Amino acid sequence: MNKQRGELLLTYQKRLSLLVGLDSVIVLFSIYIGYFILHPYMNIYSASTLFISSVSLLASHHLFAAIYKLYQKAWEYASVRELMAIARAVTFSIAATAIIQLVAFQDIYMRVLLITWMLHILLIGGSRFSWRLYRDHFIAGNNDKKRTLIVGAGSGGSMVVRQLLTYADADFFPVAFVDDEPRKQRLQIHGVTVAGTIADIPDIVEKEHIDNIIIAIPSLEKKGIQHIYEQCAKTDAKTQIMPLIEDVMTGRVSVSQFREVQVEDLLGRKPVDLDLESISEYVTGRTVLVTGAGGSIGSEICRQIGMFQPDKIVLVGHGENSIYQIDMELRNRYKGMIDIIPIIGDIQDRERMFSLMAEHRPEVVYHAAAHKHVPLMEYNPKEAVKNNVFGTKNVGEAAAVAGVKKFVLISSDKAVNPTNVMGATKRVAEMVIQQLDKESNTSFVAVRFGNVLGSRGSVIPLFKKQIQAGGPVTVTHPDMTRYFMTIPEASRLVIQAGALARGGEIFVLDMGEPVKIVDLAKNLITLSGYTIEEIGIQFSGIRPGEKMYEELLNENEVHSKQVFPKIHIGKAGQVEGDVLWEFINSLPAKNAKLLKEQLVEIANTKSGLQRVMREVVRS
Template sequence: METEIFNKRYKLLNKYTRGLVLLTGDFIAIVLSCLISYQLLAVLLVDQFSFIIGYSALMTLSILTGLGLFKMYVVTWRYTGLRELIRLILGITAGGLFTVVISNILWEPGNTELNYMALVLANSILLIGAFRISKRVLIELVDMPGRDKKHAIILGGGTEGEQILRDIRRNSSWNLFVNALFDERSIPGVMIHGVRCRGGLQDMYQYLESSPTEMMIVAYPEIPKSELKDIIDNVKSIRPKMEIKILPSFHHLTDDPVGVKNIRDISIEDILGRDPVKLDMNSIAASISNKTVLISGAGGSIGSELVRQCVKLGPSQLIALDIDETELFHVENELAESGIDVIPCVASVIDEHKIDQILNYYRPDVIFHAAAYKHVPMLESYPEEAVKVNIGGTRILAELACKYMVDKFVMVSTDKAVNPTNVMGATKRVAEEICMSYNGDCVTKFISVRFGNVLGSRGSVVPLFMEQIKNGGPVTLTDDRMQRYFMTIPEAVLLVMQAGSMGKGGEVFVLDMGEPVKIIDMAHDLIRLHGLEPGKDINIEVTGLRPGEKLFEELLNAEEGVLKTEHVEIFKAICSSKLTKLELEMKIMNLFNLIDKGATASLRTSLQEIVPTYSFKDELRNMGLGRRELGVHKND
């Protein structure tokens, strides 16, 4: 308590002390302006000294009052800029006008006195302006390159680069000295805050070869990812240990001015995947705003991002459902200040009674079903769990969505549902079939959305590689030919919401994931981004394909093909179900009967009856427990 009182008193004292210093400096500057002006007009004013004393006193009081009215005694001295100087001129001008009005009432001054006043005002602007900007000038003059400062360059000489450079010059705590700016769009030789723009990319590469530089800041938010990747590769080939920072694209920034606080370390998401897609945010917002939204799997990578994006669109309430109470706590805590009623519900999607209670109580308008088991090799060992959650959970939620007349049910699917070679993909394909079979039976519109891997999701390859790099390697991958489609989590989620807003019911949408990425190339990129060299600092080892893994994921050429939609990145899969709803129900019941009887060895064959395109290795055909029955152990 005493510390808090002391801090308040200190801040108050500091506030008034700063104002008093500025007031004193302004007073001295005005007095000097009067003396200089008097000396310049001394011949004309020789017989009017007593009048000039009174006139000068009035002007001094008027100018100080004008500066006070324009709040020039509550500004920060150190950060005085153009806005403050404009307010300063307005304050002095206001003081001059006040002087004219009062002097005409008291003295009726002539042309000589008015000339004197004009000189005083001009000199006051110069001297007070010089005083106000003196601290900033002093700091920037003293802030010269020293031995303890990191030498940096900025790629991007536009508005963003200028703002970041200015912020660096103001804040000595960053301990940086910017040597040069590079930008193809700028004229070589121009100076920005005392730093020269030295040309474009080729000039930058030549500069790095000959000049000691420890950091590069990419202040070019709209640069294409493919171009950025080439730049990073070239920079790292010249200086492998170079520290690289980046200013993210503007959809990650607030409306505040760009500054050092916006810069972060470059990540794999910045150079892989596609450039940001165009979205119809109005249609997405219309599908969420003022509605009750339920998100299953809300603690997971996709589910939690669905919660974040939905919150921005103003739902009346948002039910975040997940079996993992720890992750739900983190999501709730993160969004506590959002102003939206985020309601955590700890429940499993296979608990029919509990899910019935939740939907009956909250009556959601929209359901995003992201709850699922997704780890391919793990589910090869435990196929019964994949059936329970991915098939059973979807069936329960779909049936209850119909019962409580939910408007839209959007299921998050996977590219692994296309010609599946693993239990996870096969069960997600059955989940799609469930959604299609329920569509048309009730008012609920059922929509499925397939997409590939997302960068940084839990259990994905990127966090695994980063952990291996942190531990000194080796980085392990199953096959050096393996390729995958990748998308950032926010982009995937927004496209899922876009597809959901477009859907009329019964569709299986497929997201265009761009070009596939070789996993070994991703490993090389991650190692370089950590300032290390592949094969030298960190080794890469190939371990062989795991059960159920493919070398290449199929996505757009989905079995029977795809159709274009009004959105260039969203396609509609041609899916003609071979089973009626009753036949599908009977086969799903058979799966659960096999689980109840402990006959999990037959699950794969029964899944194949529902999904004819599902294929698996012969040695797994009669081994429902997969790795457990094959005798593969942790230490093998």
């Protein structure tokens, strides 16, 4: 360590000595040149006058150079700010010399000092900026670097270009900007020209032999990103996006750490922001229990809840490996700040659920454990009922007995007008928690949202595997649409719902416009660096239990007023408790075939027990 410090000190001393020596030569050279230029016309300097002026100027220059830290600046990154520091140091050193001349000789040799000032600015500034020029044009302009087009000539794009030109080890060389603002066209920013608009991207890429495109508009909404990406996808250039400005400012990432454009960037809507204060009120310092904590949604809820500093998080899950992973992740992230309790348990085990609630006494429960795969549950209706209905009933009743304050159920858009087993069991689960809200002091609510990008069982992982295998990507139908959201978005909605909960509500996210599955597949293919023709898309037909279009609320459930930006409360009807419990208690006695038939026909049954089921599920 001492040896390393000694080497660093030696390097600094060498650099300081070089700059002090160089400035000394420039100072003396400048004043003597000024003297020799004017001496033939104005015989004003004697040897003693020249000597005293030179010593005064030399001393004052080094004094003000130290004050303005000219010897501590990294001149390879020099800009206007560094030039202003040079100007101040030179100006004050000339002024100090003028004062000394006035005191010593009762005169100021203004013309000589003016020439000296100009030579100082020129030579000292030139010596410093020459290194910047060398790096920008000889090192940064290396032919091995990828020729890069920057989308956005604002502050973000300017920051990216400056970073790329500054760092010799950057992999990209900026060739041109594109920007839709008319007044920026043909202007140069850091020597890089604004060559056209976003619509011109394909032509500019071809003309300038662009290898990479970087989207550098941090404030851009997702619809804007989608519009830009449509143009980028027409080229063979790789498209990337700059990191968030807040991540750069906090030091999490560098400006030059570009990320790939993700499918999430192309959803075309803003994510939901949280009301942090209301969430803190019911989470901070509390005990929180999450079922399905090892799953996609459950694990993300745990991550985001951790930021609000609960006293304890109880992780409940059936899968040993998934619970181990989220347990280790949270322990590493929060390092003793939060008590993390990993629990292996099945929500179908009623006794185990009551025991857990009694032992840990959570104040908030997020119920994310469920079977959610639509075609798979068509073949396993009893398992769907056992997990989604009776599992929810077990956890809910245990929470009510333990005095839990808030209970949030993760539901699905497939609970609306259900045509499949999974959706029907989710709708029954919603009614279970609504009924428990009536019968207990716990506030029970449900959160209903669409498909979650990247979650287990979603189309994205499937499409990625098919693309990696060389295709084709299988899509059920060219007109099939779905609502989509990201895993963090879904988790935020769940957490925010807990803050909004008064009891019995079904919260629904305004998910914008539905997305065609085939368009999602096309975007994922191009994002993976392939063309549609290379991978191919094959239509496989609608699978058992699937709808062509999903709904978040049926026509009787729509509540136009938002209770929070992008969040609605549904007006889903309820039934009498005895009818509900009688229906649920009858489910285990049904054989699998009958159970499936009755659940699937919930939406349009006509008589007898089927009519009771319709009243229960569709009311």
